[in-house]
Amino acid sequence: MNEVAKIRTDLPAAPETDALPHNIEAEQQLLGAILTNNDTYDRIAALVKAEHFFDPVHARIFEIAAARIQKNALASPVTLKAFLEDDAGLKELGGAAYLVRLAGAAISAFAARDYAQMIYDLAVRRELIGLGRDISAKAAKIDVASEPREQITEAEQRLYKLGEQGVAERGFQSFLKAVTEAVNSANAAYQRGGGLAGISTGLIDLDKKMGGLHPSDLIILAGRPSMGKTSLATNIAFNIAKAYRRGRLPDGHEGAVEGGCVGFFSLEMSAEQLAARILSEASEVPSEQIRRGDMTETEFRRFVEAAKSLESCPLYIDDTPALPISQVAARARRLKRTHGLDVLMVDYLQLLKGTGRGETNRVQEVSEITQGLKAIAKELNIPVIALSQLSRTVESREDKRPQLSDLRESGSIEQDADVVLFVYRDEYYKEREKPGDHELEKMAAWQAIMEQVHGKAEVIIGKQRHGPIGHVELSFEGRFTRFGNLVRPWQDGGGNEGF
Secondary structure, three states, rough: OHHOOOOOHOOOOOOOOHHHOOOOHHHHHHHHHHOOOOOHHHHHHOOOOOOHHHHHHHHHHHHHHHHHHHHOOOOHHHHOOOOOOOOHHHHOOOOHHHHHHHHHHHHOOHHHHHHHHHHHHHHHHHHHHHHHHHHHHHHOOOOOOOOOOHHHHHHHHHHHHHHHHHOOOOOOOOOHHHHHHHHHHHHHHHHHHOOOOOOOOOOOOHHHHHHOEOOOOOEEEEEOOOOOHHHHHHHHOOOOOOOEOOOOOOOOOOOEEEEEEEEEEEOOOHHHHHHHHHHHHHHHHHHHHHHHHOOOOOHHHHHHHHHHHHHOEEEEOOOOOOOOHHHHHHHHHHHHHHHHHHHHEEEEEHHHOOEEEEOOOHHHHHHHHHHHHHHHHHHHHHOEEEEEEEEOOOHHHOOOOHHHEEOOOHHHHHHHOOOEEEEEEEHHHHHOOOOOOOOOHHHHHHHHHHHHHEEEEEEEEEEEEOOOOOEEEEEEHHHEEEEEEOOOOOOOOOOOOOO
């Protein structure tokens, strides 16, 4: 026993890397399959990279073989020998003879994909171990410049990035597969009553123009102050959350078959104020009465009942002010992981901050923010609705309807957005043109105009990648800050609710 213990203590300490998960035999089999049949590389290229190999010599062999195959040159033990003659690591393994042994020992190219998957999975495990060690080391080192919150955000970003590796790597797909996906999308639209491939906003005419809210789209909702941007955003958020129904999706996964989970970044209003607005819409009690507590017993009962019915709505509000775009991304990922996330809203874009690295002006910062929001939409595969202010040039024009050129501070807002919507209420401007009481003719004309525009709003579609531009008329009830579907003269009542 003592002799055995003595022998063991004499052995050199195993290096730390030996504890890391790896499979040398799988690496040898994959390399052998590639050197025997170069076509094998095309089947595994999207999955495995040189950095996924545990043995550095194997990584170099793979790198050189891949470089030659990509140039339509032969990668074999003979052709690779010239590139690796001075490689010290390969010399230790037997030099060029090792390359011949790799090719000779390859069992079958048929199993190459399985070996590649195994190598990739083990590489991810090693990265997870490395990430854990990094987190531990950073947490142990107390540094003024490294806040714990920043460390958590950084760790989350790295973990999510690691989790999403390989997901976006689609490469070429057959036309049959593309057609199948198109048919599935059309089938989803058909099942939802026709004309709707995305998530319904609850506003019929807007859905018809846009086909709903599409995954990976960045939608900019812009307007001047008092036009009702936040009201429209909360209306849409509430409609989506209220319609939420979970079930099995066509691809077999569990998810939202109707409506969805909504994340709402409210940088301007508190969560309480936002909730009061939504309750005002749902209970039909004016928001100023809710704020003052000036309600009749019937109104208060309606208010409480609306609050109870909304308890289970999957609508999550974050009212942290002046958030940097990196934090928005991290929190959105966390929400998707913990509760699910189908639509993200940001109120409003100009209140977000960039990363603040280096000397950047405001235009560059806004550009970074819009690119970040588009990246979130693509990464999480959800529609992102970001509210935006418009410049004052609108006010100096006779026609106050906004245009794309009115978007404030950066052309990148227009460039990065898939859809740009403008909220416009003619009633707001016409109210301010009221003539004096003594001008009877002007007053009569003004009242006639006010009757036409009262309770109406427009959503102008200034840009849409997937469809036509144009405008949609909605009803607007200022007392409840509520947008709804506009009843046409030829429609027999009903259907004027946006909910």
